[in-house]
Amino acid sequence: MSGWSQIKGRAVALDARNVDTDQLIPARFMSQPRDQGYGGFLLHDVRSDDAGHVLNRYAPQVLITRENFGSGSSREAAVYALVDFGIKAVFAPSFGDIFSSNAVNNGLLPARVTEAEIDALIDRLGDDDAAAFVDLGTGEAEIAGTKLQFSVDPVWQQKLINGWDDIDMTAQYAAQITEFRGKRLAAHPWAMPTTD
Amino acid sequence: MSAPLTTVHDVPRIGLHDVPRTMLDKLWDAHEVLRRDDGTSLLWVDRHLVHEGSHHGFAKLQARGMQVAEPLLTFGVVDHYAPTRAGEMARDVRHMIDTLARNAAATGIRLFDLRDPGQGIVHVIGPEQGLTLPGLLINCGDSHTSTHGAFGALAFGVGATEVAHILATQTVWQKRPKTMRIVFDGTLSPGVTAKDMALHWISRLGTGGAQGFAVEYAGPAVEALSMEGRMTLCNLSIEGGARLGMVAPDEVTFAYVKGRPFAPRDHAAACADWRALGSDAEAVFDREVTFDAAQIAPTVTWGTSPEEALPITGVVPEAAQSTLEYMGLDAGMPLETVKVDQVFIGSCTNGRIEDLRMAAAVLRGRKARVPGLVSPGSAIVKKQAEDEGLAQVFVDAGLEWADAGCSMCVGMNGDLVETGKRCASSTNRNFKGRQGRGARTHLMSPAMVAAAAVEGRLADVRPLLEGRL
Incomplete structure (x- = not known):
């Protein structure tokens, strides 16, 4: 995964609360291999019922939406759908916990801003797109002419900027993991599944 | 590119716990391999459960040419796509099930496939087989992994990238969540169940009500639940935003676990460890909410x-x-x-x-x-x-x-x-x-x-x- 520090692109608003991962990608698409691209599955049912849906008219990099975005199932495919569609950052007051981890593991920024800021942005954007600038390093953004600060876990911020990969990162601790394993199983032999 | 080496904190494990601890603290401390300066912990995973939907995780592992680190701690289950009625299987369903079988065979993972007498839903068969035990850290690429917390386990759902990481290293990076205790006082009325308790608290606190928290369920109405009821309650934690839900293990838990196929043969020794898992009486939670079970309706x-x-x-x-x-x-x-x-x-x-x-x-x-x-x-x-x-x-x-x-x-x-x-x-x-x-x-x-x-x-x-x- 490659890192990034700025987005210069377009933003649209998705005026909905609790956009869960079942909506972001309906389960029936999840048997597809990733290399075919998941962008077409993003919010599939909502978009196919509404030709004028904002995501049928624009190809934004930034999505503005309401609280509890990405709640529900742990399916990382919801993040693949957003990323493959071209989205690099989602601004919302809150996110599903597992979704946030999945997002950061795929280079997608879950940026937290206040409800009042979201209200104002959604008002301003309406059904159209607008210019968006996001600076991951400073935690500042300018969307539709409005400047705002967003918050993101500092660990995630570094991970997104540097494109760190957890498996590579963990490799340096291999010896400690082996030592821990030995001690744990010696102290708590019941932790090993019984096999006859 | 990988992260620079950071200072790793030695984690005290024995004898230094003067401060009263919650069950989350105890479980976390027992699995913390190390903690980075930024507060992220590397946790040891005792059980990793995979299903057909884990194909992205296996694909990531294969793309890197890596092996499954601990096949004996990894178990495969056919459940999400399992046909429940006779008839021809759809092509993509067959493909998903075959892919899991192929991945399991290639990596030496015990698979509960469709013909296995122990087949079923991962969060039902984990406990049923004795794979789920108090004191374990259990991961699965499914948000309802919180179910296993009913045994006093640290159990949470993960995404495909984390599945790949656990397959490769048997560890997972996590930040310690805040703690929240949901207490149910009193007694449930006849016809009212754990499902109603769960829907009740979620309707009161909202789907984001426990976001960022690990929930411990406690109180007389929780203690009175069977293991099945506790599993239902913990299962729905994620619907209130909590990645983890848990109940302190007790005699009900120990009796359920005893004699199950993968459970420890030395039950008494294990119970001695497990009895110490519950939150200390003086432990402080970041948030505490109390409901009266008698007031809950269907x-x-x-x-x-x-x-x-x-x-x-x-x-x-x-x-x-x-x-x-x-x-x-x-x-x-x-x-x-x-x-x-x-x-x-x-x-x-x-x-x-x-x-x-x-x-x-x-x-x-x-x-x-x-x-x-x-x-x-x-x-x-x-x-x-x-x-x-x-x-x-x-x-x-x-x-x-x-x-x-x-x-x-x-x-x-x-x-x-x-x-x-x-x-x-x-x-x-x-x-x-x-x-x-x-x-x-x-x-x-x-x-x-x-x-x-x-x-x-x-x-x-x-x-x-x-x-x-």
């Missing part, structure tokens, strides 16, 4: 989020027009007048033997007015329900008795609710499109689903259970 959802739930005696509230339209409801309608087209009993939330017993208690000697599907949580639950005569009760009532799997909770195997149809369901998510495109889902306990089947509408189960409990 609860149903009316909307498209699990927080949109009310006592069955309530009326459809004013709500977003898009929600009411999707659900085909008008504000002000009494919930008991809402007609259903079909019912479903099953899932990792409510597909266990006790759930089927409760539903059968309602249905015995009665006929369902609407069609419905009953899918037990595992092949073992299925066999037990048949031996106890429960299956016959469902069949006599006119419901279809099927095989075990995730089935109509998520519809991946083709068990779907048709567009515009209304289903009373013992599952966990009433999201738009969850049970099928345009499907209208009402979540409730298995007993309440049985009541809806008997009445053909959302109905209060309490009168139907009189003299039957």
Whole structure:
């Protein structure tokens, strides 16, 4: 995964609360291999019922939406759908916990801003797109002419900027993991599944 | 590119705990390999459960040419796509199941496949097989992994990138969540179940109410629950935003675990360790919420989020027009007048033997007015329900008795609710499109689903259970 520090692109608003991962990608698409691209599955049912849906008219990099975005199932495919569609950052007051981890593991920024800021942005954007600038390093953004600060876990911020990969990162601790394993199983032999 | 080396904190494990600790603290400390300066912990994973949906994780591992680090701690289960009825398997369903079988065989993982007598839903068979134990850290690429917390385990769902990381290293990076205790005082009324407790707290605190927290359920009404009930309660933690839910292990837990196939042979020694897991009496939680169990009524959802739930005696509230339209409801309608087209009993939330017993208690000697599907949580639950005569009760009532799997909770195997149809369901998510495109889902306990089947509408189960409990 490659890192990034700025987005210069377009933003649209998705005026909905609790956009869960079942909506972001309906389960029936999840048997597809990733290399075919998941962008077409993003919010599939909502978009196919509404030709004028904002995501049928624009190809934004930034999505503005309401609280509890990405709640529900742990399916990382919801993040693949957003990323493959071209989205690099989602601004919302809150996110599903597992979704946030999945997002950061795929280079997608879950940026937290206040409800009042979201209200104002959604008002301003309406059904159209607008210019968006996001600076991951400073935690500042300018969307539709409005400047705002967003918050993101500092660990995630570094991970997104540097494109760190957890498996590579963990490799340096291999010896400690082996030592821990030995001690744990010696102290708590019941932790090993019984096999006859 | 990988991160620069950071200072790693030595984690004290023994003898230094003067500060009272919560169960989360104890479980966390026992699994913390190291903690980076930035506060992120590398945790040891005792059990990793994979299913057909884990194919992205295996693909990531293979792309890097890596092996599964601990095949003996990794278990595979066919559940999300498992067919529950006879007939030809759809091509993509077959492909998903075959892919898991291939990955399991290539990596030396024990697989509970469709022919296995222990087959079933991952969160049903983990406990049933004794893979789930108090004191373990359990991960699975499924958000309802919180179910296993019912045993006093640290159990949480992970995404595909994390699945790949666990396969490769048997560890997971996590930040310690805040702690929240949800206390249920008092006693549940007859006909009110763990499902109602869960829908009740989620409706009060909201679907984001426990975001960022690990929830510990406590209090007399929780202690009075069977393991099945505790699993239902912990299962739904994620619907309130919590990645983890847990209950302190006690004699009920130990009795459930004892003698199960993968459980420790030296039960007494293990119990000695497990007795120390509960939160210390003086432990402080970041947030504490108390409910009176006696005030909880049979609860149903009316909307498209699990927080949109009310006592069955309530009326459809004013709500977003898009929600009411999707659900085909008008504000002000009494919930008991809402007609259903079909019912479903099953899932990792409510597909266990006790759930089927409760539903059968309602249905015995009665006929369902609407069609419905009953899918037990595992092949073992299925066999037990048949031996106890429960299956016959469902069949006599006119419901279809099927095989075990995730089935109509998520519809991946083709068990779907048709567009515009209304289903009373013992599952966990009433999201738009969850049970099928345009499907209208009402979540409730298995007993309440049985009541809806008997009445053909959302109905209060309490009168139907009189003299039957």
